[in-house]
Amino acid sequence: MIGYGAMGREVHRLLPDGVTLDWLVLPEAAQSDTQAELGNTTRVLTAIDQCSGQPDLVVECAGHPGLAQHGEAVLQRGWTLAVVSVGALTDNALYQRLVDAARTGGGRLHILSGAVAGMDGLASAREGGLTAVTYEARKAPRSWKGSPAEDLIDLATVTEPTVFFEGSAGEAARRFPANANVAATVALSGLGMEKTQVKLWVDPHTERNSHRIHAVGRFGEFRVELNGRPLDNNPKTSMLAALSVVRACRQLLDPVVI
Numbered sequence: 572m573i574g575y576g577a578m579g580r581e582v583h584r585l586l587p588d589g590v591t592l593d594w595l596v597l598p599e600a601a602q603s604d605t606q607a608e609l610g611n612t613t614r615v616l617t618a619i620d621q622c623s624g625q626p627d628l629v630v631e632c633a634g635h636p637g638l639a640q641h642g643e644a645v646l647q648r649g650w651t652l653a654v655v656s657v658g659a660l661t662d663n664a665l666y667q668r669l670v671d672a673a674r675t676g677g678g679r680l681h682i683l684s685g686a687v688a689g690m691d692g693l694a695s696a697r698e699g700g701l702t703a704v705t706y707e708a709r710k711a712p713r714s715w716k717g718s719p720a721e722d723l724i725d726l727a728t729v730t731e732p733t734v735f736f737e738g739s740a741g742e743a744a745r746r747f748p749a750n751a752n753v754a755a756t757v758a759l760s761g762l763g764m765e766k767t768q769v770k771l772w773v774d775p776h777t778e779r780n781s782h783r784i785h786a787v788g789r790f791g792e793f794r795v796e797l798n799g800r801p802l803d804n805n806p807k808t809s810m811l812a813a814l815s816v817v818r819a820c821r822q823l824l825d826p827v828v829i
């Protein structure tokens with residue numbers, strides 16, 4: 572696993588029987604404390620080239636810088652990398668480096684559905700041609716704290732649900748790296764970073780992280796609305812995002828994949 576914050580810890584807690592966390596890759600500053608916390612069962616490292624052996628799966632729960640720093644090295648080794656920090660892929664140069672590393676090394680980049688649902692249907696719909704995809708995220712003020720939303724709206728005094736950002740998925744994911752990865756996931760599953768229209772809301776009446784997708788195309792039309800519980804240790808991050816990583820780990824064991 573790369574990263575061990577709110578999401579990584581939840582994933583570790585929920586790992587299915589039969590899957591073990593052998594290595595954790597973290598910034599140097601977090602290495603010794605985390606190693607002391609985890610004891611001997613997991614080795615805490617600072618770079619992929621310190622990992623020996625062959626993992627069945629590498630999962631990234633580390634934010635954009637973690638994917639940018641370690642992604643290539645994982646894929647070059649021919650390993651599968653399941654990622655949640657999908658917004659990092661708005662950086663075309665990084666995206667290309669990861670694709671090249673996967674092609675030359677034989678690895679696979681698996682973009683997880685994260686906090687949202689319906690990416691299977693959206694990607695299927697794309698095969699027939701999509702005409703419009705919109706995505707809206709709605710979170711409580713505390714979930715936007717410490718993000719650039721603070722420059723766009725006064726989170727302390729907002730009394731009604733308010734849109735503070737409207738733009739492309741690419742711009743949303745770049746500007747809100749801890750809050751709008753789903754915008755990039757919807758874009759990569761559907762109409763792309765520029766044509767996917769995004770609205771970000773702050774809602775003082777909600778405790779949920781809500782996601783709404785509307786897709787129109789030759790297949791017809793669908794709407795998905797998902798009201799997720801945030802993790803206790805990070806209100807920016809939905810529990811479902813962690814569960815999507817757990818699911819990827821469980822798929823290592825199951826003979827049937829859905």
Ligand SMILES: NC(=O)C1=CN([C@@H]2O[C@H](COP(=O)(O)OP(=O)(O)OC[C@H]3O[C@@H](n4cnc5c(N)ncnc54)[C@H](O)[C@@H]3O)[C@@H](O)[C@H]2O)C=CC1
Pocket residue numbers: 573574575576577578579596597598601632633634635636637638640641655656657683684685686687748749750752753756805807808809812
């Ligand atoms: N796809 C999705 O639906 C979602 C994706 N995310 C992404 O997941 C990331 C992780 O979420 P949380 O665990 O809640 O965040 P967090 O801030 O609690 O934890 C981040 C962890 O990554 C580590 N880290 C930072 N830089 C690193 C590096 N260069 N190398 C290795 N580790 C590094 C930190 O030490 C920390 O352990 C978010 O930053 C966000 O980008 C979050 C929510 C939903």
Ligand SMILES: O=C([O-])CC(=O)C(=O)O
Pocket residue numbers: 686748749750751752753754780781799807808809810812
């Ligand atoms: O966890 C969520 O609800 C969504 C999120 O933070 C993201 O898209 O980055």
